Amino acid sequence: VQLVESGGGLVQAGGSLRLSCAASGRTFSGYTMGWLRQAPGKEREFVAAINWSDGSTYYADSVKGRFTNSRDNAKNTVSLQMNSLKPEDTAGYSCAARFGGRRKFDARSYDYWGQGTQVTVSS
Numbered sequence: 001v002q003l004v005e006s007g008g009g010l011v012q013a014g015g016s017l018r019l020s021c022a023a024s025g026r027t028f029s030g031y032t033m034g035w036l037r038q039a040p041g042k043e044r045e046f047v048a049a050i051n052w053s054d055g056s057t058y059y060a061d062s063v064k065g066r067f068t069n070s071r072d073n074a075k076n077t078v079s080l081q082m083n084s085l086k087p088e089d090t091a092g093y094s095c096a097a098r099f100g101g102r103r104k105f106d107a108r109s110y111d112y113w114g115q116g117t118q119v120t121v122s123s
Helices: none
Strands: 002-006 009-012 017-024 031-038 045-051 057-059 067-072 077-082 091-099 117-122
Touching: 002 091, 017 031, 017 091, 017 117, 031 077, 045 067, 045 077, 057 067
Parallel strands: 009 117
Antiparallel strands: 002 017, 017 077, 031 045, 031 091, 045 057, 067 077, 091 117
């Protein structure tokens, strides 16, 4: 399984970024695709997830209403549209995958990880 993120960068507060994750190496039916982030000195935390099969989405309270998770089954990609970014959103963001969804909110439960992409939001 290979997950490759793209789309990070530097943006001013209030701006937007779109992260993408290209997934390959297997079929992802039954998998949950998650976005996790880790800021310096902090634990990795759950940001958002999407059920690959039915498209159900889940969000951390801190990003609800600002971030939107989507998937493109034909292209085997998931995307995270991030709007109204805040300095506290600054972190390394990783795409990850796990089979099933019972522990999708647990950042430690994911089996496959991308290399990560940095998002920096300036005030």
